[in-house]
Amino acid sequence: MDSLSLLIDGFGTALTPQNLLFAAIGVVLGTAIGVLPGIGPAMAVALLLPVTYGLEPTAAFIMFAGIYYGGMFGGSTTSILLNTPGESASVVTAMEGYPMAKRGRGPQALAAAAIGNFVGGLIGTVALVLLAPAVASLAVNIGAPDYFAVMVLAFIAVTSVLGRSRVRGFASLLIGLTIGLVGLDQLTGQARLTFGSLHLADGIDVVIVAVGLFAVGESLWVAAHLRRTLDKPIPVGRPWLAGSDLRRTWRPWLRGPVIGFPFGAIPAGGAEIPTFLSYVTEKRFSRRKDEWGKGAIEGVAGPESTASASAAGTLVTMLTLGLPTTAVAAVMLAAFQQYGIQPGPLLFERESALVWALIASLFIGLVLLLVINLPMAPVWAKLLRIPRPYLYAGILFFASVGAYAVGGEVIDLLLLFAIGVLGFAMRRYGLPVLPAVIGVILGPAAELQMRRALQLSDGSLVGLVNSPMAVTVYVIVAAILAWPLLRRLVKRPSGDEPKDPAGV
């Protein structure tokens, strides 16, 4: 098998002392970040983007992947011990995990979550190894129209599937696209939206946009509404599982990836939807329905395994199509762009060593995470007591370090602040941040592909839809756009008056 030998080569690269060190840094940092409130893996990777100036790509991506997986592991700790999910992926875990901890079954809940993450991540990563090269070789012949169609799908999906209000999603996307327009036009070199500023002619660095929206915006938003009284986490010992627990958890662990992996791979918001689906599924299969809501261990095991597998699914789409389906993937894509590497079908050919080292490091990361998390859960729980002023001061501190390191210019700090204020306003009025980030990262590429496609067809719009793949993708886009309308048509005969006029 070809990909097997490539994977073994990848292990060779990933197991060098230096890369092993970066994998370890990544998973420890990722777990800490997952545990820490207010800071998610996307913000963490964004804050770490400046290391791309000093590190070689393989080491940087091994570290980022560790953060992604580690964040999934760590997020469950806050859910279980504090009832406040660290990331959106672990919202569902709190529903059964916190009642378990309150009943004194915290160690079992943590163990079910950690092993669930390991199993889910392992199965998901194996699926990644099997699927990604196939997808990449299928996609290797896709042309500019197909790329453009896929990017349009990403734009529409991220604004329509996520969040409560489409209008606000689109507003956010357009803000991102506008920021992406700033700078010299890639084909003709003409300055757009630069207002004569030489600094803006280079465009606004994506590091500044990502850090501004995620980190500075979040810090300002938290500052306006800082919770003065902190909840006390439930004290906990070493995680462990009894045989009776194992009998209840192994099926949910194995079912998780079946739901999580495909959902991670499509642009449907990462882990939120699949973890909820897993919860519902496990509840249906459970023989002890009376326990649900009071701490059923299946409700922790299933969703956590699902969340981890969805992270692997996300990487498939990101690496093979260059399409980010979650905020973390979007920021990782930005990191690829910093190195001048374009993720996509050709990545597996051109950067074969890098990709397989990255995939191998995922396996290593999972083992490290299990080893680190099972015995050290009580230590991680202590992180929850970090004084909030230091936490957010630290976030602002590293945000400004990152922006300044881009070019050593004060104007970047001012831009960072302006974008942070924008992020604050977006949080205040319910504009989701992710569409804006996707708009900044994919916008310029989408424009380039569209103009290339039209160049080939000599300006005829048919050039955008002259491949079966592009047509298929546009049908999906149309279906997503028409969905609220269709739903209303379906509902009307039953006499159900739609109550919220929010769907525009």
Next chain:
Amino acid sequence: MSSPVSTVEEPRAAAPRQSWWRAHSELGICLLLLVLGVLVLTDALTLPTDFTQRGPLGPKAVPVVVGSLLVLVALLLARDVLRGVTGEAEGGEDVDLSTGADWRTVLLLSGAFLANAALIDLVGFPISSAVLFWGAAYALGSRNPVRDPLVAATVSVVTWLAFNELLGVPLPGGPLMGVL
């Protein structure tokens, strides 16, 4: 964001008007989108395209589309807001939405951030960043006169060393690091 008209004489009339603006402050976002849209459109339409045109679609096309959509979304959002459908403020672990916004903290925090921007080229990264960290911690309610500056100084000096020595990304040391 939008401030009420200040020509109202009776305070009784002013109160409901102010609360109307408060309830509909999201219109400020509509205004922002509208201004952004007009800006993008005017910038695109003033682009000289008679030369260097390659391919059927010049550099104008996408900005025109984005600008028009911005204006459209601004109007749709305004309709939403006037109908009473307002955006939901984002929650979070450390976010308590039951109280009003604490603007003093936000302004202090912004001040700390901007102080760093003003100072970094004058006194160097270690000092200006320590000011940022200490100021931010103070703004957020930390008042320990010994531990706060100590933590701030440690974090900034360690970061400076890590970036200069380990990552090879030079940050200005300033006069202080020149002496050491």
